[in-house]
Amino acid sequence: MSLSSTGVSQRRRGRALEEALLEAAWAELTEHGYDDFTIDSVAARAGTSRAVLYRRWPGKQELVFAALLYEVGKDPVIAPDTGSLRGDVIALLQQANKVRVGLATQLFTQLGGFYRQTGASLADLSAFVHGGRNPALDAVIQRAIDRGEIQPDQLTDRIARLPADLFRYEILMTLRPLSDEAIEEIVDTIFLPLLRRRDAGR
Numbered sequence: 001m002s003l004s005s006t007g008v009s010q011r012r013r014g015r016a017l018e019e020a021l022l023e024a025a026w027a028e029l030t031e032h033g034y035d036d037f038t039i040d041s042v043a044a045r046a047g048t049s050r051a052v053l054y055r056r057w058p059g060k061q062e063l064v065f066a067a068l069l070y071e072v073g074k075d076p077v078i079a080p081d082t083g084s085l086r087g088d089v090i091a092l093l094q095q096a097n098k099v100r101v102g103l104a105t106q107l108f109t110q111l112g113g114f115y116r117q118t119g120a121s122l123a124d125l126s127a128f129v130h131g132g133r134n135p136a137l138d139a140v141i142q143r144a145i146d147r148g149e150i151q152p153d154q155l156t157d158r159i160a161r162l163p164a165d166l167f168r169y170e171i172l173m174t175l176r177p178l179s180d181e182a183i184e185e186i187v188d189t190i191f192l193p194l195l196r197r198r199d200a201g202r
Contacts, residue, residue, distance in 0.1 A: 025067035035113035079139035
């Protein structure tokens with residue numbers, strides 16, 4: 001009698017097992033939301049036991065965090081290099097527009113119970129995912145400094161984060177991708193003029 005005929009799934013180990021568990025956790029979160037997310041349902045979907053999950057994550061919150069980090073890591077946003085700050089920031093936001101809108105929508109619509117239980121905010125969750133930074137945007141900014149397009153003293157952390165913050169706000173308010181025109185407006189009418197104004201005031 002084969003294993004498949006008995007309904008027993010083939011044994012997975014190490015990274016393959018962990019990825020299967022995280023895929024199952026993300027699927028449960030996407031389909032049912034945080035309030036109805038359970039360790040039992042993830043175990044059943046993954047074809048394993050609660051004990052296997054608890055050996056890796058002590059509880060529901062930790063498993064949700066891990067699933068989120070795994071999902072983000074599958075489609076990383078890569079810093080473009082178009083030769084100009086304007087081109088880089090526009091290309092970066094267009095890239096995020098393709099790979100992050102669905103994820104941002106899930107964070108907004110499916111994690112209400114998580115925010116209530118933990119007291120965390122969407123901003124806290126974003127900071128957890130990115131370590132408080134936006135690595136791709138940081139790389140774009142540093143490249144512009146290296147090219148001499150901008151000077152470090154033109155920037156504060158808030159100004160450097162502004163394109164990503166405005167992009168994220170638009171996504172969360174509309175729950176749909178931005179148009180190319182909206183992305184260009186963020187860059188051309190808000191971000192770059194603010195940099196030029198600070199440069200003129202030096």
